[in-house]
Amino acid sequence: MAERKPDISWKEKLYIIIYEADTPAGKLFDLILLVTILASIMLVMLESVKSIDTRFHAVLNISEWVITILFTIEYIARIITVKQPLKYITSFYGIIDLLSTIPKYLSLIFAGTHALVALRALRLLRVFRILKLARFLGASDTLLSALKASRVKITVFLYAIVIISVILGTIMYLVEGEENGFTNIPKSVYWCIVTLTTVGFGDITPQTPLGQFIASLIMILGYGIIAVPTGIVTAEFTSQHKGKAPVKEEPRHLNTQCCENCLSINHKDDASFCNKCGYKL
Amino acid sequence: MAERKPDISWKEKLYIIIYEADTPAGKLFDLILLVTILASIMLVMLESVKSIDTRFHAVLNISEWVITILFTIEYIARIITVKQPLKYITSFYGIIDLLSTIPKYLSLIFAGTHALVALRALRLLRVFRILKLARFLGASDTLLSALKASRVKITVFLYAIVIISVILGTIMYLVEGEENGFTNIPKSVYWCIVTLTTVGFGDITPQTPLGQFIASLIMILGYGIIAVPTGIVTAEFTSQHKGKAPVKEEPRHLNTQCCENCLSINHKDDASFCNKCGYKL
Amino acid sequence: MAERKPDISWKEKLYIIIYEADTPAGKLFDLILLVTILASIMLVMLESVKSIDTRFHAVLNISEWVITILFTIEYIARIITVKQPLKYITSFYGIIDLLSTIPKYLSLIFAGTHALVALRALRLLRVFRILKLARFLGASDTLLSALKASRVKITVFLYAIVIISVILGTIMYLVEGEENGFTNIPKSVYWCIVTLTTVGFGDITPQTPLGQFIASLIMILGYGIIAVPTGIVTAEFTSQHKGKAPVKEEPRHLNTQCCENCLSINHKDDASFCNKCGYKL
Amino acid sequence: MAERKPDISWKEKLYIIIYEADTPAGKLFDLILLVTILASIMLVMLESVKSIDTRFHAVLNISEWVITILFTIEYIARIITVKQPLKYITSFYGIIDLLSTIPKYLSLIFAGTHALVALRALRLLRVFRILKLARFLGASDTLLSALKASRVKITVFLYAIVIISVILGTIMYLVEGEENGFTNIPKSVYWCIVTLTTVGFGDITPQTPLGQFIASLIMILGYGIIAVPTGIVTAEFTSQHKGKAPVKEEPRHLNTQCCENCLSINHKDDASFCNKCGYKL
DSSP: OTTSOSOOOHHHHHHHHHHOOSSHHHHHHHHHHHHHHHHHHHHHHHHHSHHHHHHSHHHHHHHHHHHHHHHHHHHHHHHHHSSOHHHHHTSHHHHHHHHTTHHHHHHHHOSGGGGGGGGGGGGHHHHHHHTOOHHHHHHHHHHHHHHHHTHHHHHHHHHHHHHHHHHHHHHHHHHHOGGGTOOSHHHHHHHHHHHHTTOOOOSSOOOSHHHHHHHHHHHHHHHHHTHHHHHHHHHHHHHHHHHHHHHHHSOOOOOOOOOTTTOOOOOOTTOOBOTTTOOBO | OTTSOSOOOHHHHHHHHHHOOSSHHHHHHHHHHHHHHHHHHHHHHHHHSHHHHHHSHHHHHHHHHHHHHHHHHHHHHHHHHSSOHHHHHTSHHHHHHHHTTHHHHHHHHOSGGGGGGGGGGGGHHHHHHHTOOHHHHHHHHHHHHHHHHTHHHHHHHHHHHHHHHHHHHHHHHHHHOGGGTOOSHHHHHHHHHHHHTTOOOOSSOOOSHHHHHHHHHHHHHHHHHTHHHHHHHHHHHHHHHHHHHHHHHSOOOOOOOOOTTTOOOOOOTTOOBOTTTOOBO | OTTSOSOOOHHHHHHHHHHOOSSHHHHHHHHHHHHHHHHHHHHHHHHHSHHHHHHSHHHHHHHHHHHHHHHHHHHHHHHHHSSOHHHHHTSHHHHHHHHTTHHHHHHHHOSGGGGGGGGGGGGHHHHHHHTOOHHHHHHHHHHHHHHHHTHHHHHHHHHHHHHHHHHHHHHHHHHHOGGGTOOSHHHHHHHHHHHHTTOOOOSSOOOSHHHHHHHHHHHHHHHHHTHHHHHHHHHHHHHHHHHHHHHHHSOOOOOOOOOTTTOOOOOOTTOOBOTTTOOBO | OTTSOTTOOHHHHHHHHHHOOSSHHHHHHHHHHHHHHHHHHHHHHHHHSHHHHHHSHHHHHHHHHHHHHHHHHHHHHHHHHSSOHHHHHTSHHHHHHHHTTHHHHHHHHOSGGGGGGGGGGGGHHHHHHHTOOHHHHHHHHHHHHHHHHTHHHHHHHHHHHHHHHHHHHHHHHHHHOGGGTOOSHHHHHHHHHHHHTTOOOOSSOOOSHHHHHHHHHHHHHHHHHTHHHHHHHHHHHHHHHHHHHHHHHSOOOOOOOOOTTTOOOOOOTTOOBOTTTOOBO
16 A cells, blocks of 8 residues: 555545445544444434434434435545445445435435435444454454355255244134134234244234144244354354364454445455456556 | 057046156146146035135035045046056055045035045145155155155154153142143143253143143253154254265156056156066056 | 973063063064053042042042052062173163152051152153064164154254343343333343243243333244254255165065063074073073 | 461451452452352342332331441552552452442532442442452363464454445445434444344334345344354364363362462462462462
């Protein structure tokens, strides 16, 4: 990064600040962004609490506007500095960034849209990216690769859960009937998922002896089934643990450089070209 | 499959379409069957919702009849094409296939039987067979073989759960009594299973201090017990993971051929005779 | 067993039938005992259901007496045949056997004691002993030895759970107070155990924002803590799985012989003396 | 310890009794302390139960004062005997020790502070230290080191849980709205944590079909997610199990000596100087 020529344009400077985190300015930007996002979530939460909103409506509204404007500036800056603006706009994070600013503006025109400001909570996902620092990357990488490796098994498992729930939910609807809260099959299936996952809200409960007997079977089934995803993931972790144990010891020096052209990350420190699109870094 | 002689009868052609999935027609048939089953489940669900049934009764009823007739045709076709019809009729899937068509016809004669159409949900199990494609087979095979290997241990475990529940449920009945919702021992045992599996509906809860103390012990017991099935299955997965890791890498080329005589599946690609009954494929 | 001299007394014959299961008569005795115990549990359950008891009171009462007399005969036979009757009477199973007959006799004199018949459920524990056949022994042995090996760790864990519950329960009592259902500290601790073990009855729930915040922390803690017993037991199972895998393959030929003198079991087939007390078998 | 010179001051003698557990007097002190702490917790609990407090108020109040005075004496003795009193006073245990005596004295002056006596429950944490005997140390060491090794992974995991809960809680607030109990976003997030951790109180439950559908997804997600911490901790345990198995066999002879200067523990038996501050033991 130190070899970067001093005569880069303000656009490139801004790009480095916004999309990368190796320079002090970039780190500061990320920190401010992190704080602003957390503050915006806190604001949305406080606003939703009636008693607080009534007392501090003016303060909350102004803070809301300040954050909306900050987010708008960030959104525009991101579009300007990136080489392929359309790619950013249509990307997952681009859409979320837009969704977290638009509702506040719309609330000036339409009355009901204010509640959509809550969509700003989705910006929390960016926190994952901001905090993708070397140390945490290591841990979440292991997590993600273990989950990825067991993806097919977990899909089959979830698939089985849904089919079992539909079948057992239908049977419970026939057994218990509308008079005991199982008013229709979708609700019955919902109850079955609540029971199978051992959540057990208790808003709907079987009343007939036969229904309670079947419910007992469902609960024991759910209690046993929980062993399956655990077994899958654990087996994956255990094998990774053994294979990658020595690798984990060596420090990770991934830089936070991000390709100007295609926004891909995870380039090596000494990389001169993007390993995805070949664009000069 | 390509070496099959061109002069096979229409029955054999139909057989290949219905029971196998290697030909384009066979794949199309499976796809249509899958969609029809899912549609039929959706129909049964919608019908059970009062508000929807009142508004769209005619549409739902007609769709219901269309699907019933389609299922009937499929059922008859399966009987005609298979070499040993009785074997199919008395098989698990054969009975389910019948149960998913009969209730609708019966509803013409008897009033109350319509609700049994919900039994059609059992046809969802066929989805497992339809989707038994090479890739998923691998995953569910591992799942099933791990579960099979730990079958005895799990049986002992479930057995212990039931005995513990009966004993603790009886004790709770004596401690709490009818005035606190533990009206009889079966209900008390039901409550105990609800608690031991950490489902916790909350429709029945201990009210006396002693009852709450015993309940606390049951909960901690249940919380600890969950480790047992998890441990069993995980140990199985871990050992399979190690032993079968290289095997899993090689692609699986299981064909979907199904013996005309005994309906057994999982034949090798180059098999000329059924490995179960010796019938020529 | 075949070398046993034919001139053994009727006492010894009875002993072999009651305490061992290698002879056809012994097996039959165990089977009858198993069925009788299950029938007695079923009876106790049915009796506790008001509607059934009202209609079939006479039938249930007579069956109850039949079973009580059968159990009494068995109890007396066990005392007569065993060499050290006091050892049996004061043993765990001896006390349970007595407790399952006494209450019915007492109900003739005192009115309230009939409910204690439910203590008969404890006899279900004998089922474990009856079913201690070679095959199940293998599985439950692995289970038990894994649990035994991780006994100290599990004790420390349960200990930590109780201390955490007391501390968090006390804090919740201070935060929520009596007006929100946390009427006293023991109840608060009970609530905390309900929450920590993810049972969640919902009979008591935090109402204040601070209480809900602390409750959230408790829940996430409980969700994370469940990993600990699972980890302990799984690690134990996995290591046993590896070490004992070849051992498990070889068939177990444990006989069901039981020392007449000290009631210890698990003697080898060719053993001539008890391996606990040296008494001749 | 036997080589200790007989001419040590009473302060040093007291120090050895209070802070160490190798001498009979030290062991007795620890035992009395343990019993007193448990008794004080029991007292606080009984006092919080209205019916008991009304009947035995005088007895409870006197016992309360006895324990408060005992704790005060212990607190003062600890300050006097230790070389660096300030270090003890500002240490974690020092603050807890103070907090468990102060409220009772304050209750003489201010009316409302009595409830704070419940803070005494925090003294239970000292039980961990008292019971830090060789045997349990081994087990809890393995527990702690396994948890420490997976610290980063667990942090990332908990972090993800919170973010998922905020996002899903916000969505549920938008979907269900105030009329169905999701009165504000913090409450909605609380509900989401209750559901995701499979606790499921049932005080707030989704009422709309869409809400129930999203709730089902959250439950299945939570059911699957539980595999992650389990997998992490198990993998850690399994690897420790293998590596440390022979180490665990050898008996641990840690003495309970505690540095007079800096209060650090876990010194070797033959240590003459504190391994933390170099002070002579």
